[in-house]
Amino acid sequence: MIRPLSRAALILDIVGAVLLFLVLAPVSIVLYGPSTGGSVVQGTSVGGVLLAGVLMFGGVAIGRLAPGLALAAAWAGAIVQMSVGFGPLPIDVAILLVLYATAAWGTHRELWWGFGSVLLGGAVAAAYMVLIEGVSFGPGIGWEQLNTGVLLLLVAVLALGFSWVCGLLWRVVLRARRTRTAQLQAESLAAEEQERVRIARDMHDVVAHSLAVVIAQADGARYAAAVKPEMASEALGTIAQTARAALSDVRMLLTQLRHRQGDGPQPTLADLETLFAQVRQAGVEPFVTVDPMPPGEPPGAIQLAVYRILQEALTNAIRHGDGTVHVHLAWLPERVDIVVRNTVDGDATGSTDGHGLIGMRERAQLVGGVLRAERRGGQFVVEGSLPIGASVDGAGSLDLLQMNERGEAR
Incomplete structure (x- = not known):
């Protein structure tokens, strides 16, 4: 009382x-x-x-x-x-x-x-x-x-x-x-949780790829030092270049965190060639096909999502693949379809619960798309569909399912 x-x-x-x-x-x-x-x-x-x-x-x-x-x-x-x-x-x-x-x-x-x-x-x-x-x-x-x-x-x-x-x-x-x-x-706690998730996702996207390239080059340089010293010197140069790029990315990320997410430049489709070059330097050869080509200039959010998804998928290929990875982009009028396939080593676990794979799914969901990453036999496949302009509805999920079925048939 x-x-x-x-x-x-x-x-x-x-x-x-x-x-x-x-x-x-x-x-x-x-x-x-x-x-x-x-x-x-x-x-x-x-x-x-x-x-x-x-x-x-x-x-x-x-x-x-x-x-x-x-x-x-x-x-x-x-x-x-x-x-x-x-x-x-x-x-x-x-x-x-x-x-x-x-x-x-x-x-x-x-x-x-x-x-x-x-x-x-x-x-x-x-x-x-x-x-x-x-x-x-x-x-x-x-x-x-x-x-x-x-x-x-x-x-x-x-x-x-x-x-x-x-x-x-x-x-x-x-x-x-x-x-x-x-x-x-509750809204404050939700906003804080979203901010923590965003920071974790961005840190993973920015740092994990560069570290994977550095590790691959360092392992190659260690084995090549005794046989071909010039290859070791080339690998060290690649390591230095990749580390500088990673440091620049981290500084840009810290600037965004200090101010707003949209501050500072964001990766676009024009940066994909640099990404593919870094993957080649790490000893993985990406076979890239783009069919059809983009009908125009895609929205910046879609370009960033495509870049980050490909970055994480190629990082997984460097870590767990056997040296080759196939990338296919289909820029349709209403969406872009992404397929990344790489053969995994026999002892690779192919887990689909890592932070990077979660980040890829979140990247797709942020722009209204869907993404699936799974191991199929001896291959690890990442497939996604991102809307261009209009938001994805139930048809988008059906298209992705049909795309998966076609991939399994191949």
Whole structure:
């Protein structure tokens, strides 16, 4: 029944309740106290009013901390007030504040306790004023009393219900704020995760290919050093050139990470020949066919995706292939199809769960395409279909499936 509340908020509630009590309790005694008659009865009534005020405003003080206890205190104060013969008083403002608190900050059960208190409290107040106080809007009894009681019931329920409804509206506002905060946190976490994935993908694309070329050249230079020193010198030159290019790519990537992804130059189709040359220097001969040729200048995002997919596929061929790789690009009016095949060594695992293969699939998905990488017998095949202009729909997946079936038939 006690909810978490900051010390500052609790102190603010207590101070506000005390100030309201100090203002409204004297007003209630001055305006209504003298009407009770003799001094003994008057003193008892004054004490009852003060006790009722303490109970009610005590509920106000803990309204946010413990709405259920505050509601009980308000009921106790109202009962004390009626027991000493008083009808509505200025201190009854505390009841409205407590009902507001139960609707705004109470639990689900306390919320409906507050609603029940609105109905029951309105009925009790109307009955007390008609039967005990003798309030009547007509000279007679019977229907006049009934009409008076119904009217007082409506007024009391409306007054108490208005406070409860205001608290309910604030409860909705608080829930909307919490929902919005949770949504923003979820979006922030999702954005951070996407950024981590992008960094991992870009780092892999930029670094892994160059390192594969460097490793292949270093292994070749080590074996050739004893037989043909000039080949070792040529391999070292290739290593130096590839390392410089990799360093330049890493610097460009760091610039993009420091600012925005689109800052700085991005690889295009014009850079594919340099990529193929690096693969040849690593000892793998790519056999490239482009049929049909691009009908025009493809979008930059498609060019980047094609470059990165081919870069990773050729890197896998360097690591696990036997020295040859077949690359086929088909630039159709609505899409570009990519097929990369290389024969894998007998001891190669051909895993399709590596970071590079995941990155290739993500590259294809980012532009609305699809990609499949799998081992088929003694070959490792990468096949993808990327849309040009319009996004890929279900037909794109069907085309890729048909392309795979044609490849298996070949």
